[in-house]
Amino acid sequence: MDIIEKILANVEKTTKAVVQKSTDVVEITKVKLAIAGDESKLDDLIKETGRLVYDAYKTGTGDPGDVQEKCKEIEALSDEIVSKKNQLSRLRNLRRCPVCGTENDIDAVYCNRCGEKLPEVEVEIAPDMPGDPKDE
Ligand SMILES: [Zn+2]
Numbered sequence: 001m002d003i004i005e006k007i008l009a010n011v012e013k014t015t016k017a018v019v020q021k022s023t024d025v026v027e028i029t030k031v032k033l034a035i036a037g038d039e040s041k042l043d044d045l046i047k048e049t050g051r052l053v054y055d056a057y058k059t060g061t062g063d064p065g066d067v068q069e070k071c072k073e074i075e076a077l078s079d080e081i082v083s084k085k086n087q088l089s090r091l092r093n094l095r096r097c098p099v100c101g102t103e104n105d106i107d108a109v110y111c112n113r114c115g116e117k118l119p120e121v122e123v124e125i126a127p128d129m130p131g132d133p134k135d136e
Pocket residue numbers: 097098099100101102111112113114115116
């Protein structure tokens with residue numbers, strides 16, 4: 001009976017690991033798709049902004065506020081893409097350099113490519129972990 005319980009416990013553990021792994025793969029694919037969508041949206045925004053600027057140049061009219069609005073949208077979307085790329089690196093267990101975007105090992109202190117000091121890794125505490133300080 002003991003050996004069967006051990007086997008069952010192992011099977012459960014392995015199943016959990018496999019489920020976790022495929023969840024990660026699904027999550028990574030989702031984030032990748034979201035980044036691709038955002039990047040294509042960003043291209044469109046930049047084209048639209050260029051058209052606004054050119055039309056204003058050509059006609060001698062145009063509202064500089066429109067261009068500024070578009071630039072703000074571009075910046076917001078760029079920030080969103082960076083944060084999704086950071087999320088992707090975390091899912092892959094890598095650390096993304098805030099300066100050059102290179103992915104480094106999770107335990108790297110400096111960027112492999114540009115030498116920038118990498119930010120501290122935020123330690124996520126699993127909610128079901130015993131001794132969670134939040135439980136006090
Ligand atoms: Zn770097």
